[in-house]
Amino acid sequence: MDDYVTYAKPDRIAAGVDQLAAMTEPDRPYTRLVFSPEFDAGRRWLEDQFKAAGLVCNIDAGGSLIGIRAGNGAEPRRKLIIGSHIDTVPAGGRFDGIAGVLAALEIVYYLNEHDITLPFDLEIVDFLGEELNVWGTSCLGSRHMAGLVTAEMLGRTDQDGRCLGVEIARIGGSGKPSDGVRGDADQILGCFELHIEQAKTLQERSVDIGLVTEIPSIYRYGITVTGQAGHSGTTLMDGRRDAAVAAADIITAVSDLAGRIAAEDNHHFVATIGKIDIFPNGAAIVPGRAEMTLDLRSASDRSRLRFEAALDKLIKQTSMKRNCKISRDKLAGAAVAPMDRKLISILAEQSARLGLGTMPISSGAGHDTAHLSRFAPAAMIFIPCQDGLSHCPEEFTSADSIARGAAVLVRSVLALAEQSVPKGLI
Ligand SMILES: [Zn+2]
Structure with missing residues (x-):
C-alpha cells in the first residue's frame, strides 16, 4: 500500500x-x-x-x-x-x-x-x-x-x-x-x-x-418585532407590548425548533439568531422594536421548508401572546450545493x-x-x-x-x- x-x-x-x-x-x-x-x-x-x-x-x-x-x-x-x-x-x-x-x-x-x-x-x-x-x-x-x-x-x-x-x-x-x-x-x-x-x-x-x-443552503431572514415603547416605571406589566420579550420568545423557540428538526431529519441543520438590535435601547424604556437576523443552514431543502412553515406558525403565536406585530423577510438565500x-x-x-x-x-x-x-x-x-x-x-x-x-x-x-x-x- x-x-x-x-x-x-x-x-x-x-x-x-x-x-x-x-x-x-x-x-x-x-x-x-x-x-x-x-x-x-x-x-x-x-x-x-x-x-x-x-x-x-x-x-x-x-x-x-x-x-x-x-x-x-x-x-x-x-x-x-x-x-x-x-x-x-x-x-x-x-x-x-x-x-x-x-x-x-x-x-x-x-x-x-x-x-x-x-x-x-x-x-x-x-x-x-x-x-x-x-x-x-x-x-x-x-x-x-x-x-x-x-x-x-x-x-x-x-x-x-x-x-x-x-x-x-x-x-x-x-x-x-x-x-x-x-x-x-x-x-x-x-x-x-x-x-x-x-x-x-x-x-x-x-x-x-x-x-x-x-x-448546505444558507438562508438569512430579517425578523422585525414591533410593539410599543413606553416608560419603564409607569407602563404596567399587563398592558405592555414589549418587543424584546417577544423577540426572546422567538429566539428560544427557533433554537428548540431547529434542534428538533436536526434530530428528526438527521441532516446537518442549524439555525442561529446571532444579531439583534433593540430600539430605542434605553434602560428606562420598554422596548418598542426589535430587529433580528436569523441565519439558517440546511443540507436538505425539505428540512428548510419544514422549518419555515413552523417558524411562521410560531411567529403568529408569539404575535398574539405578546400583542406585537412580527414580520419575516428573506434577506438572502443560496440553494444546497x-x-x-x-x-x-x-x-x-x-x-x-x-x-x-x-x-x-x-x-x-x-x-x-x-x-x-x-x-x-x-x-x-x-x-x-x-x-x-x-x-x-x-x-x-x-x-x-x-x-x-x-x-x-x-x-x-x-x-x-x-x-x-x-x-x-x-
Ligand atoms: Zn475556508
Missing part, C-alpha cells in the same frame, strides 16, 4: 503554514483580511511559490490568483481546478483555506518531481476573499466565476470609504460584475478543494478524510488505496466549492480539525493531516488523468 508521504511532504507543508502565519496583523494573530497589506504580502508570497513551481500566473476578472500547469491534451484542452483561499477572518486561524492552497501546491510538486505532464490543464487557485467581509459578501472569487457578482455588490463602500470594486481592480481583477459563468465552464473536468472540517466529527471518530456530500458523485467516488477509492479511513460528511460552513459546483463538477474533502475549533487563533490541524489529504488529491488527479487517456501514456 502506498504511503501518503510518497505524494506530499509534511515538512514542506508545515513551512508554508508558518510563512503565511507570519503575514498577520501583529497584535491580532492570525488576521489577513482580504485587501489588507498582510493579504497583499500573502498574495506576493504565494505568487512566488507558484512561479517557482513553474506555474504560469494570472489574476482573473474576479481577482483570484490562478497558477496554470499546462497539459498536453488536444485543444480545446480540459481543465482541472484545485484551490482554496488565503484570506482569514479577524483573529482567525492558520489553516482555514491555507491548508487547501498548500495541498494544491503539493500536487504540482509531485508532478514536477515525477516529470508528469497531465492530459488536461491544472489550475491552482487562491480564490479571492472567501471569508465574510466588511462589504457584507463572501467568496468574491468563486462567486465571480459563477456569474454572481453584481454591480450593486461592487459599488458597496466600507466605513473608510473603500469601494469593493475598486479594491478588486487594485489587486488585478476587473472590478466589474460577472459576465455570466466562466466562459470555459464546459471545458472544466472538475474542481477539488481540501479544507479543515471546522467541526470535530472526524477527530471524534478517528477518520482521516471526510468526503463532503453537500454544502450537492457534490459530484463521480468525483466523490474517485476521492473515496484513492483514499482507500492510501489506507486512509473515510466517511461521508455534510459541510457545516459555506465554501468556494459551493459556487464552483453551480457550473462544473466539484467535490471537497475535509481533514480533521483539532477540537473542532476554527475562525480562532487556536485552530489546528497537523501537517500530516494536510499531507494525507494532499496525497488523496494527488492520486485523484492521476486517476482522472488515467481516465482521460489510454493506459500507458502517462
Whole structure:
C-alpha cells in the first residue's frame, strides 16, 4: 500500500503554514483580511511559490490568483481546478483555506518531481476573499466565476470609504460584475478543494478524510418585532407590548425548533439568531422594536421548508401572546450545493488505496466549492480539525493531516488523468 508521504511532504507543508502565519496583523494573530497589506504580502508570497513551481500566473476578472500547469491534451484542452483561499477572518486561524492552497501546491510538486505532464490543464487557485467581509459578501472569487457578482455588490463602500470594486481592480481583477459563468465552464473536468472540517466529527471518530456530500443552503431572514415603547416605571406589566420579550420568545423557540428538526431529519441543520438590535435601547424604556437576523443552514431543502412553515406558525403565536406585530423577510438565500458523485467516488477509492479511513460528511460552513459546483463538477474533502475549533487563533490541524489529504488529491488527479487517456501514456 502506498504511503501518503510518497505524494506530499509534511515538512514542506508545515513551512508554508508558518510563512503565511507570519503575514498577520501583529497584535491580532492570525488576521489577513482580504485587501489588507498582510493579504497583499500573502498574495506576493504565494505568487512566488507558484512561479517557482513553474506555474504560469494570472489574476482573473474576479481577482483570484490562478497558477496554470499546462497539459498536453488536444485543444480545446480540459481543465482541472484545485484551490482554496488565503484570506482569514479577524483573529482567525492558520489553516482555514491555507491548508487547501498548500495541498494544491503539493500536487504540482509531485508532478514536477515525477516529470508528469497531465492530459488536461491544472489550475491552482487562491480564490479571492472567501471569508465574510466588511462589504457584507463572501467568496468574491468563486462567486465571480459563477456569474454572481453584481454591480450593486461592487459599488458597496466600507466605513473608510473603500469601494469593493475598486479594491478588486487594485489587486488585478476587473472590478466589474460577472459576465455570466466562466466562459470555459464546459471545458472544466472538475474542481477539488481540501479544507479543515471546522467541526470535530472526524477527530471524534478517528477518520482521516471526510468526503463532503453537500454544502448546505444558507438562508438569512430579517425578523422585525414591533410593539410599543413606553416608560419603564409607569407602563404596567399587563398592558405592555414589549418587543424584546417577544423577540426572546422567538429566539428560544427557533433554537428548540431547529434542534428538533436536526434530530428528526438527521441532516446537518442549524439555525442561529446571532444579531439583534433593540430600539430605542434605553434602560428606562420598554422596548418598542426589535430587529433580528436569523441565519439558517440546511443540507436538505425539505428540512428548510419544514422549518419555515413552523417558524411562521410560531411567529403568529408569539404575535398574539405578546400583542406585537412580527414580520419575516428573506434577506438572502443560496440553494444546497450537492457534490459530484463521480468525483466523490474517485476521492473515496484513492483514499482507500492510501489506507486512509473515510466517511461521508455534510459541510457545516459555506465554501468556494459551493459556487464552483453551480457550473462544473466539484467535490471537497475535509481533514480533521483539532477540537473542532476554527475562525480562532487556536485552530489546528497537523501537517500530516494536510499531507494525507494532499496525497488523496494527488492520486485523484492521476486517476482522472488515467481516465482521460489510454493506459500507458502517462
Ligand atoms: Zn475556508
